[in-house]
Amino acid sequence: MTPLIRKSTLTSQNEGIIEISEWMENCKSIFNFNHPPVMIYNQNEFLLSLLAGLWLLQFLNQKKAFKSSAKIFKKLEDLKSKFSQSNSLWTFLDELFNNLNEKLILDSLLLIKFPDLHEALSNDVLGTMLQNSLSSDERKKLAANYTTVSSARILVELLKSNTPSSIIDPFCGSGRLVSAYLRILTPNTRFPRIRINDLMASAVLIAYCRIILILSEKNQDYGLLQASIGDTFAVFASDVNSQPKELENYDLILMNPPFTRTHRINSDQRKSLLKLERKYKKYLSGQVGLHIYAILLTDMLIKENGVLGTVLPAATILSQYSGGIQKLLLNNYQLEIIAASEDVKSCSEGSSFREIFLIAKRKRTKKEEDVKFIRISEPYKSNQWNISPALRIPEEILINEWNWTIFLKDPKLLRIRDIFLQSGLLKNGSDLNLDITRGVEMYGPNFFFIPNQNWRIISEEKEKIILRSKDRTLTIPKEFLVRSLRKAGKYNRCISPGVSDFALSIPDSCKEFPKWLEDYISTSKHFASPAKRKFGSEWISHIHNQIKTKKPWGQMFFIDKFGISTTSVMGHFFESKLICSKNFYVLRNSSPDQAKLLAAWLNSTFFIILYLLSRREIGGSYGRLQIIDYMKEPLFLDASKILTSQRNQIFEEFDTMRKLNLPPIPEQLQLPQRKALDLAIIQSIYLSEKVEKKLLSEIYVLLDKTFGTLKQRDKTLRSN
């Protein structure tokens, strides 16, 4: 057989010294990649594994280089028996080297020296290359978003006082968490037994190399490290009635588990979750991500008094489905620290989730200490992070609070919320029986909303509107149109803007299209494709059908997503009812007075404080509240408790504000009309006059500062 490569191809001019990226580029064109090893996703991953594998074998061969491939296979056999606990790792390496269908290739690889490989392993350049080698779909499925090196350091910093005898990272990736932990141990510490596992073989291999390197630097026995490859839930989970498969438990669990939704995983993987579902049934509800199952698994693997240090999506302590897991954490653990970065949304490479750090001690008995909520700032710029003094919250408070993320917000904002809560006038949407729904979903807004890219309205009459496109005019009877808010940016300077957008509402009964509709379709049909794909023959009526079933009519509207630094209004109010697109939520079935009072409240400065505490950040100042937040958070003023005279005063000030074309909210803090509205509202809340005045000025100063910080964060986000 002709060798696939010539020896000289891979030996560089410079006495065999070659850069990793150069080596990979050379190899790509040479390796036959028709039948990759089963556990390999793609060619780049194959090359990275080969590189790490070669390094590992040479390193474990007392760092002496191999001269021929035969010795490699012999060495693999030795290692398999020496480190028999990590059998799957050596089997993987065996398969990898066997895949080089020409031994000569392997021999030629042995001649190469990689001067920067040690450094690439310790900085985890290989881990980053590995994640980037995956297609976006593969990466999403695996949640291959490794903890950034600085976030891993923060997590172990928060754990500092811990001295475990055994640690595990059940979703180890390239081993960043365990490496960060081992790095802070001094050589004279008693090193723990270390267990790692991941579904991705090459990740385990890289993690193994990295940890071996650290153990070597610290003069420790490599036998401390045990690695395996496979689905963690299958490897570790035990059935409800049987002993854990893996009998040994751990006293430190470090993890950044996959957040993958269960519909993305295959049926075998789903089967392994059933065991956990049976055992922890009472803590599960709705469609949760794998991170929830990872916490359940932890509960089985952790020793009493053992510690869990984990990165989790912030939704774990906030979402509709997380009540069960919050209860499990409160029942079985002493929650020690919940922390989050103030500057960076995510702790994981390439992830857009808002993430938190959680440190909890397994403890079924009485808990004595408060939970520390910590905000961390500027970790990325300087590698020197500031850890804020902890806000201490007793567990009894957490039992009754569904959204724990508010304790990670500015305590000054929290204090102001507390003052309002004490008045007893703040209620959540459920208490007030608010009926909030999302507007209509538009499959093709440039077809189903008018005006649009093709058509502008040139006149509106009582019974019809007249449209003009580039080359024609069209008249649409108003019986097929519903006045509707379309997108936030169109109205965001005014609380009660004139709305001249219409949704096209064609009933099913309209079997034969009138002439105007035929004409409209012929000029705009390409904008209708999303509706045709989604609804087939019913496509033309999808807006009409939603209006019929959802009934999204109302006078007050919440904006779904917006930038708090750039918007001018927090909600809209209209004298008569209209509908909205899915970019808004509408308050249905409320009295005009209730709608107006809530709209006034939404546009007051107090609501901004509550919004900032409860919002879900999308990025910097851009964020949102969802219906669940409106229903569960005490965000509203109880209109029924406000005296008529005071309500009239609020309406008067609100009407003045409604007439204005408003600047962005941060520039409104000095606006006399806003101050007048705030004063009218605060006077209706029964605080003493002294407290009112002091509180108001405190709020303006605080918000001014908060907006400054948010603007700075937006700037950083834009520059990244």
Ligand SMILES: C[S@@+](CC[C@H](N)C(=O)[O-])C[C@H]1O[C@@H](n2cnc3c(N)ncnc32)[C@H](O)[C@@H]1O
């Ligand atoms: C968010 S990453 C974290 C990796 C690593 N712990 C770190 O902190 O850098 C999640 C890891 O889970 C792994 N993974 C996903 N599903 C898995 C499963 N069912 N069993 C084992 N590992 C899995 C992925 O390959 C990925 O390495």
